[in-house]
Amino acid sequence: QLQRNHIDILPGTAAFLDPHTLSVTRSDGQINQVRASAIILATGSRPRRPSEIPFDDLIICDSDSFLRTTMNPTSIIVIGGGVIGTEYASMLAAFGINVTLIDRRTQMLRFLDLEIAQALEAQMQQNGVTMRLGQEYLDISVDHTARPTVHFQHGETVTADMLLYTMGRVGNIEALNLGAIGLTTDQQGQLSVNAHYQTDLPHIYATGDVIGFP
Incomplete structure (x- = not known):
């Protein structure tokens, strides 16, 4: 589809040389330079x-490595009541796995209306x-049986066959050399944008997971 729309594809790792120039290093070591009047950053994120x-x-596991695991658990602890944690917890419970979801927040999916979040919570418990x-x-x-254990205050613990950690994601920005153009990120490696998805450099846009939650 991209080729049909005459879009050039340069496989490799991109890094800024200046605000309008990127170097792209291919897997064989070959380096290409590309210039543009406008640039869109959509590098995604990782757990x-x-x-x-x-x-x-x-x-x-995190939410990526969990997809590659060879384990077949009968019980699992999910840390995090965000979108990913809630989704995995729901799916795993549907497969008959004993799921415990832990989150320090009193409401999961806080972007939802409280009534909707409570209805979802009740359905998941059911x-x-x-x-x-x-x-x-x-x-x-x-623990000594090679099972993950979560420790709470007052000595309480929860143990299961597996643990899935889903608390937060980090933007894929390390290779971009953003310092060369004066762009900075927050602690999660996410870029700040305005209502038009422009970064602090108006000709450089960012979208997707690299800017965090919408």
């Missing part, structure tokens, strides 16, 4: 992986999801 979470991408909203965990470990 956030805090250093204190003992990810092994087998029993403790489908067998154990909801632990408004509860902040202290840490996550792996």
Whole structure:
């Protein structure tokens, strides 16, 4: 479709040289330079992986590595009541897996009207999801049986066959060399844009996950 619309495709990793010029490094090391009067950044995002979470991408996964796991759990803990966590929790419960969803916020999907969020929560509970909203965990470990365990205050724990961590995403901006053009991001690697999706440089636009939630 892109080729039919006469759009050139340059596979590779792009980095800014100046506000109108990008270098594109191909997998074979060849470098091309492209210039444009307007540039759109749509580099997407990846799951956030805090250093204190003992990810092994087998029993403790993010939303990407979970799709590659070979485990067949009968129980799973989902950390995060956002869009991704809620979606996975609902699907896994539909497969008959014992799901516990944990989020420090008292309402999941806070962008929804409260009545809708409460109706969804009730439906998920009816489908067998154990909801632990408004509860902040202290840490996550792996017990002596190689099962992930979430520790709460007062010594309470929750253990399951697997743990899926879905708290936040990080923009894919490291390779872009944004410092060369004076653009900065927030702590999540997300760019700020105005109502027209323009960054601080008006000819550079950004859209999609790299600007965060709409």
